[in-house]
Amino acid sequence: MTYKAPLKDMLFDIRHLAGIDEIAKIPGFEEAGFDTAQAVLEECAKFNEGVVAPLNVDGDRNPSSWKAGVVTTTPGFKEAFKQYAEGGWQGLQHPTDFGGQGLPKTIGAACGEILNSANLSFALCPLLTDGAIEALLTAGSDDLKATYLENLVSGKWTGTMNLTEPQAGSDLAMVRTRAEPQPDGTYKIFGTKIFITYGEHDMAENIVHLVLARVVGAPEGVKGISLFVVPKFMVNGDGSLGARNDVHCVSIEHKLGIKASPTAVLQFGDHGGGVGYLVGQENRGLEYMFIMMNAARFAVGVQGIAVAERAYQKAVGYAKDRVQSRPVDGSISASAPIIHHPDVKRMLMTMRAYTEGCRAMATVAASAYDAAHHHPDADVRKQNQSFYEFMVPLVKGYSTEMSLEVTSLGVQVHGGMGFIEETGAAQHYRDAKILTIYEGTTAIQANDLVGRKTARDGGQVAKAIAAQIEKTEGELSKRDSAAAKAVAKKLTAARQAFLDVVDFIAGNSKTSPNAAFAGSVPYLMLAGNVVAGWQLARSLMAAEDLAASGEDKAFMEAKVATARFYAEHILAKAPGTRDAIVDGAGSVTALAIEAF
């Protein structure tokens, strides 16, 4: 077995941090209590461990290939995706109206992690389809919904997001793809899109491209961008597939990682114009695209957790197996498995603590999403919505940045063998590097955190979160255990550092934007660090209580030990990050551009 889903930890988070039984009280989620979560996750683990995970290495060695416009995926992918669709996994979180299972994101996020741990490249196809479904659900006409949603939800068709153009990466104002209105209400689409994940492949009967383009005569900048559905094959009135549309894959990229996932250059309109259908209203494309983006950003954060988990499992396996040198404490008088060496433990604990911390953060964020979208009380919805929105850049930015460190440590634990491709640790290191880049780089997440999520409300949401953290500190301090007291101390210092930075960011974003934005990514890292540490502190308390009541003592003690490690080694960085942001704002931009 190359991967085993960490079901215990996931279910612990779902139950004790995210409060699944509270979510099951929300109308529509009555069936989605703990037992359902457990049953779904076990089924999900079984499928992914058995079918998807074994294809991960194959995908790296034998990536998707392009020939004359046709993309052939890694052998086994097509069949596995068929099973994925047949198992109903694509529809997990989508409405029952269109054939989905309507489960909460709290459960869906955990399933997403399992799928991504099993195979990051494979998982990208459903990830993008989820985004397309969200966009159509929110902004599509009834006609578009009727035509496309059921087949997307069932996994018969897949979806893509077409944003990037050679001159328009993070800067969508520069999108040039052109949409010409036709007398029949459709549009003809002309242009080139790059970096289109699963923009062409052989795993589904049709591909539904969601495309940003500019209607002729539209305003300049982001206010002139519209969103279109451009199917690979036209769909007839009876739902059957018609002619090939004028969108073609002219090449796929040769990448550092996630090699099995085809990254397409798509050419629209070289043969008269691709037929496009407007989603929602003209010039509101960016707004709709953000629906997709926000779903995708959360999902990419989960990818970071997923690849970190898999790298951790691989490193633990090697460290228990590889025998080198005697332990420094003399506990074993012969050469021992390297997991006995303190620095190997330090590396594994770092990997584990980051992974569990980010998983806890993402699970709690997912439950806020569920409450924000489905709770009957409008105030509860609003409060959860603002919490969730604050969490999205943290889940995306922090979990992916930590995955770089974790996958690097994963190689390091393997020593020289880690550098040999056949070992497999290096694949995770290569795969992870895209996660801090796509769906908005870490800097783009940090801009969102600084601008929309902190400065706009003067830091109110941030301070409300800090107040909740302070409450946790109080609960920790009342406990007798040394672990709880140690964590409380670090959490207090970290929360104070976070508040200092919130004040600094909120105070400077208008008057000294360079100073505020110079600290944007460190602020994101600090905020993610504090929130993940906070959730682990909560898990420490739950675990102590459960251990006391006799439930799975070994597991609960490990939760406590991991939370304490996180606090003492990772949360401990928070004051230094604050100092860098506050004291060091000026030195970031001091050097003249010509001096570089």
Next chain:
Amino acid sequence: MTYKAPLKDMLFDIRHLAGIDEIAKIPGFEEAGFDTAQAVLEECAKFNEGVVAPLNVDGDRNPSSWKAGVVTTTPGFKEAFKQYAEGGWQGLQHPTDFGGQGLPKTIGAACGEILNSANLSFALCPLLTDGAIEALLTAGSDDLKATYLENLVSGKWTGTMNLTEPQAGSDLAMVRTRAEPQPDGTYKIFGTKIFITYGEHDMAENIVHLVLARVVGAPEGVKGISLFVVPKFMVNGDGSLGARNDVHCVSIEHKLGIKASPTAVLQFGDHGGGVGYLVGQENRGLEYMFIMMNAARFAVGVQGIAVAERAYQKAVGYAKDRVQSRPVDGSISASAPIIHHPDVKRMLMTMRAYTEGCRAMATVAASAYDAAHHHPDADVRKQNQSFYEFMVPLVKGYSTEMSLEVTSLGVQVHGGMGFIEETGAAQHYRDAKILTIYEGTTAIQANDLVGRKTARDGGQVAKAIAAQIEKTEGELSKRDSAAAKAVAKKLTAARQAFLDVVDFIAGNSKTSPNAAFAGSVPYLMLAGNVVAGWQLARSLMAAEDLAASGEDKAFMEAKVATARFYAEHILAKAPGTRDAIVDGAGSVTALAIEAF
């Protein structure tokens, strides 16, 4: 031009931090003053920029290949190495007695950086040859010296280090390769060595393997290891090449990076026994191997600086060229080159500060090596030797770990393009990952720092360095500039953190070895951070003085800005690292092994 040697910065360090004019007062180095350094570095830059650097991408795309025991290097490598040898570069630091140029390491280290920036894979061949030369110079018999040294120094032959075996990586006690004494005084060598860099190739007429093996009947463990010369081709009495020796390359590895550098599995003795010549005395092999290792460890640290420099240059080029989005401060009203965005500047400044900091540290360490080996005064030699020995794990460990962060940022600056292999940024990210592993992982460097370099003398050398740093703080505080004061403040806090950890490590290494070694790598990172920050603080003062005297003002101001950035953003991490080591020692090893 894909790479331009940073001659100004190198010569600044050589002159103002390492004091080349003092080194030129040492007998034997009379010709090695600043003018020589400048002339040699300019020539070195010209050769490497023009000949070696352009082969870097080729080597990645068209790596060394193996067929039936023969390894063919990337087209162009053989010819470039011929030019390298003819230029006298292999002999730069080696004694004139054997045809070398006898230049100080202070100059040699800079040339090493240039070569490695140009092409990490190519540079490994001379790097290993340097180690073999050092070992033979120190421990070889006159006969071995006469037979091998001249051709190694001239670059006609190359050298290797054969330590690792499948079961013996970091743990050399487990070496099993067998040496059987023969009546003629030679030995027959039998065994398998893995991870042998340039263990087989087509760039030289002969390959001189330095091989660790166990003489039949020798004691177990590291006290029974001897060192042998095993040439690929036997050498006749007249110096001509004779028969093929019984050492054969059975395969080369498929690696994450440095793909052009062949990593060989070598089989000794499958056809009756490889002929080996004992170096020095039996059972003292580890001691001699450490001579090679120490030279190589310093050189690998320089590789870290080199790859960081190249990644930095590439990122700066892209950031000045790529246009996306408007600057947040409104300084430009249209989309601007991304270097105008604060977070891009933060990434570039981080890359630059790490690189310059580690370069300053390595240059000063190199000058200590020169004084330790050549100064006429025994006390001066001794003092410099203990400083240099403290620096080796820092130069190796810190510079290579920072190169992982710098090359990762290098990809990040390129955004999506960074993930595309053709861009070239990803190669540096892949190449760098070996540097924290080979010639002793970061943990092995940290063990050396904790055990031999700190605990053994109760932290005396460490404290003497801290006292020198304190002196620098005093000098900084006397200055009027805000930059000097800001740096002094951070340096004081970092030095205090360093001292706290030295006390902790020295106090616990015997009584609580798990606690001391749990903090070993963080201690190394802290020590490297402080020393690099200290050297940048010294450069700040030199640069302020030179700017005041009117010398190259723009360059000097950039030195000041970089030193301040380093202090405020990187040195600022030091107290947090101290807290993790001291407060968090217990949580590293708290989790039971079965719980992983």
